[in-house]
Amino acid sequence: MTIFKMRYIDLDKLRVPSGWFDRAQTAKLAVAAGADPNDYSSVWRELKDGMYDLSSFKCWYCESNIDRSDNAVDHFRPKNSVSDAAKAHNGYRWLAFDKSNFRLSCTFCNSRRVDVVYGTSGGKADRFPLIDENTRVYVQGSILLEHPLLLDPCEIEDCELIGCKQENGEPCAASTDPLQEKRAQVSIEVYHLDRDATNILRHTAAAGLISDILEAKIRFDVAQIDGTKKPDFMSVAKRIKRRIVSDAPYSGEMKYLLRGQRSAEHPWINQLLEA
Numbered sequence: 001m002t003i004f005k006m007r008y009i010d011l012d013k014l015r016v017p018s019g020w021f022d023r024a025q026t027a028k029l030a031v032a033a034g035a036d037p038n039d040y041s042s043v044w045r046e047l048k049d050g051m052y053d054l055s056s057f058k059c060w061y062c063e064s065n066i067d068r069s070d071n072a073v074d075h076f077r078p079k080n081s082v083s084d085a086a087k088a089h090n091g092y093r094w095l096a097f098d099k100s101n102f103r104l105s106c107t108f109c110n111s112r113r114v115d116v117v118y119g120t121s122g123g124k125a126d127r128f129p130l131i132d133e134n135t136r137v138y139v140q141g142s143i144l145l146e147h148p149l150l151l152d153p154c155e156i157e158d159c160e161l162i163g164c165k166q167e168n169g170e171p172c173a174a175s176t177d178p179l180q181e182k183r184a185q186v187s188i189e190v191y192h193l194d195r196d197a198t199n200i201l202r203h204t205a206a207a208g209l210i211s212d213i214l215e216a217k218i219r220f221d222v223a224q225i226d227g228t229k230k231p232d233f234m235s236v237a238k239r240i241k242r243r244i245v246s247d248a249p250y251s252g253e254m255k256y257l258l259r260g261q262r263s264a265e266h267p268w269i270n271q272l273l274e275a
């Protein structure tokens with residue numbers, strides 16, 4: 001069984017500080033004239049607080065909590081180089097200060113990992129594979145025809161393409177369409193979604209929620225017969241509510257899991273989800 005994993009982030013809701021677009025434009029012109037995008041990193045760092053607000057301090061790729069001190073703004077289209085490009089690529093420099101290109105990312109999702117034993121490497125860093133490499137854009141221009149292989153938390157359809165196994169928290173493809181399955185698999189590798197520590201935390205949260213739901217169902221049935229037992233039910237219902245509020249760990253998946261438990265006999269589940 002799979003449960004919903006990636007949480008959709010609506011970038012249009014990102015609030016920017018006063019004068020930010022002017023500062024972004026100045027930086028963009030300087031980079032077009034040859035400057036290094038990193039010399040203007042303060043421009044994207046200014047948006048960090050607003051980005052934290054959109055996800056309650058969680059990584060947009062894996063939903064793990066992010067430390068405030070992390071260098072957490074990832075450029076979805078890399079700004080300095082692109083290791084997947086068929087020809088030498090200097091990065092999507094013209095998008096370095098475009099807020100539609102920013103994603104909040106934890107260190108595990110955006111930093112390079114190298115496995116010295118097997119000689120493999122992962123981690124987003126400068127990775128940006130495409131569905132069709134022939135559509136790759138190298139110089140300032142439209143990216144509309146360039147379709148990423150990586151799943152994007154800011155695309156609502158992409159968020160439904162990845163899930164995790166209830167029995168162990170391991171991430172997996174949620175679609176059986178071969179292309180979408182491939183996109184999920186590549187994303188799991190590039191974003192480090194198969195990191196054991198995260199799987200364990202995700203699984204622990206899922207197991208705790210399921211156990212609370214079972215307990216609440218029993219207590220609800222008892223309270224239906226004996227009204228004085230209602231407080232016992234309410235205390236478990238509150239515990240469940242705390243597991244699905246937006247700042248709770250893996251709340252996107254927890255909500256999905258709770259949604260799967262709805263039934264006519266237990267209308268309180270719907271009430272918790274809608275409250």
Ligand SMILES: [Zn+2]
Nearest residue numbers: 059062106109
């Ligand atoms: Zn992450």
